Amino acid sequence: MLLALGPIVGRIRRLTEAVRRSASASYASPVPVDGDDEIGELARAFDAAGREVRAQLAAKDRRELALREFLANTTHDVMIPLTVLQGHLSELLAGAEQGRGALVAAMAEAHYIAAIVHNLAVMAKIDAEVPRLHREPVALDELVERVLARHRPIARRLGVELDGGVPEAPVRVAADVTLLEQAVSNVVYNAIRHNRAGGHAAVLLEHVAGDRFRLRVVDDGPGVPPAELARLAERGFRSDAARTRTPDGQGLGLHIAARVAALHGIGLAFATPPGGGLQVDFTGVCHFGEAADSTQEAHL
Incomplete structure (x- = not known):
């Protein structure tokens, strides 16, 4: 043994x-x-x-x-x-x-x-x-109105005209309202802060094909070179135009907007509008259910 x-x-x-x-x-x-x-x-x-x-x-x-x-x-x-x-x-x-x-x-x-x-x-x-999202039905039109109200005073004092428009029919999405509102706020603040006195910025929410929505933030500021558009969502990246006008900052606002959009399954696209400046589009699916609040883990 x-x-x-x-x-x-x-x-x-x-x-x-x-x-x-x-x-x-x-x-x-x-x-x-x-x-x-x-x-x-x-x-x-x-x-x-x-x-x-x-x-x-x-x-x-x-x-x-x-x-x-x-x-x-x-x-x-x-x-x-x-x-x-x-x-x-x-x-x-x-x-x-x-x-x-x-x-x-x-x-x-x-x-x-x-x-x-x-x-x-x-x-x-x-x-x-593993970020945890507190999803609930969110009235996106009301969210846009809150963001506009929050940023109009500073836009007015910086000499930037801030306009907005929402559809008559409510636009609802399933989202973590705190995160999504901050994402939209970052994009709107970016349009104001990197603009010029006498410039314009607009926030437009609309229903598009089927059950989808588009939230567009557009400005006529200095714009971003086409080669840099794809890098705007990178953490810490700031375009040459942005660095010239506001040398402080670590380039987190648009990165946060992109991360929050991705966590919600919302598309985020950057483009240069015909008149110059920057155009940012959030696109996603509307929410029609009456589901109870839920906390979900989001995987990237």
């Missing part, structure tokens, strides 16, 4: 030592598989568990790196408009002659800070390994 059990005990001891070495190295080294019997199956199970642990640790490292990078970028983004805002408020205190111009600029910086903070909350949600 001792002679028969000796090889088995030796294999178990070698397996135990291999598992300990793998664990001490954060499961970086694989567990060797020896044989097709029960001990071999146990070794395969340990090796599979090690691979899963390595994958989880790698995902954790990626999340931590993304969080550190995002916090660093956001800190940079917030500090610039805060510094500018403090300067404008100092001008207001210094005298009333330059008060109006300083007040307009201060409001623009405050609006920009609010956009950054909202984007921080959205990025924290959609940067998860």
